[in-house]
Amino acid sequence: MTGTYQTLTVDLPETESEAAQDLLHELGAMGLEVRDREGPTMPGVRAPAVGEAIIVAYFEDADTAEQARAELHEAYPSARLQLAEEQQQDWSNAWKAHIKSVQVGRLWVGPPWEAPNAPADKVRLVIEPKMAFGTGDHPTTSLCLGAVDDYMSTHPGASVLDVGTGTGVLAIAAKKLGAGRVVGTDNDPVSVELARENAVDNGTPDVELSGKELTAVEGPFDLVVANILANTLIELAPLIVPKVKDRLLMAGVLAHQKAEVEAAYVNLGLVPEPGAQQGEWVRLDFHRAK
Known part of the structure; x- marks a missing residue:
């Protein structure tokens, strides 16, 4: 049939994911989407179970897809396999359905x-998603937004550092909520460019956004936020902690990773506070001991 393609969705143990991906490529997959527990899952997309990965393989025709399903079943008997036929879409616009305010x-x-529908009584941030993470609707971002709002309501004029700024959403939010100096850093040049565009579009061009290493950023800051993955948070702990003058908020951490991430920062002298949780994602809060 014209205008359609086939998908084979594979749920299997994460330890078998790479080998299964190789096999799917050999069996003629046009492309693969891989979801695992170390990466944030896009809103509206099913996440894998604990210890598992989801691979979605795309095929041009039903015969090739069925052959791949049979081979995968033989190679990985415990894998859960689902074939489906999908309509071709205008992918340049279809993804927009998953981005919500x-x-x-x-x-x-x-x-x-969605900006025309924004309530008049809210502080409005318009974020162009493009190719950077942090549109506001992922649990990790909304967990941080709530905490930034709380902090700024009681600390007007506070200085803020956003580590791994992505689209710049947290840095821009802090500025619009009354922060003083705001700095955002990201090691991805595409993210930095997009964050700068978003800062200008939101009337906060004075937010300092760059690809600087943390050691090159002059601090410390009243509030430090970092919405990045757990392994990176652990790796950056010795660089992040010296930048914290008062409060640190971190997200991008799954519930089962919380203890390990928290320990890395407690060992460097920060004091943990009750954080927050949304689904399987947690936010870790710390303050510097007086």
């Missing part, structure tokens, strides 16, 4: 096409 505290955060 959110309201957190005093904030409304959403994409440009």
Whole structure:
């Protein structure tokens, strides 16, 4: 049939994921989407179970897809396999259906096409998603937005550092909520460029956004936020902790990773506080001992 393609969705143990991906390529997959527990899952997309990965393989025709299903079943008997036929879509626009606006505290955060519906009584952030993470509707971002809103309501004029700024959403939110000096860093040049565009579009061009290493950023800051993955948070702990003058908020951490990440920062002298959780994602809060 014209206008359709086949998908084979594979749920299997994460330890078998790479070998299964290789096999799917050999069996003629046009492309693969891989979801695992170390990476944030896009909103509206099914996440894998603990200890598992999901691979979605795309095939041009039903015969090739069925052959791949049979081979995968033989190679990985415990894998759960599902074949489906999908309609061809205009992918340049179809992904927009998954990006939703959110309201957190005093904030409304959403994409440009939802901005006309933003409530008049909210502080509005319009974030162009493009190719960087952090549109507001992922649990890790909304967990941080709520905490930034709380902190800024009691610390007007506070200085803020956003480590791994992505789209710049947390840095821009802090500025719009009354922060003083705001700095955002990211090691991805595409993210930095997009964050700068978003800062200008939101009327906060004075947010300092760059690809600087943390050692090159002049601090410390009243509030430090970092919405990045757990292994990176652990690796960066010796660089992040010296930048914390008062409060540190971190997300991008799954519940089963919390203890290990927390220990890395407690060992460097920060004091943990009750954080927050949304689904399987947690936010870790710390303060510097007086």
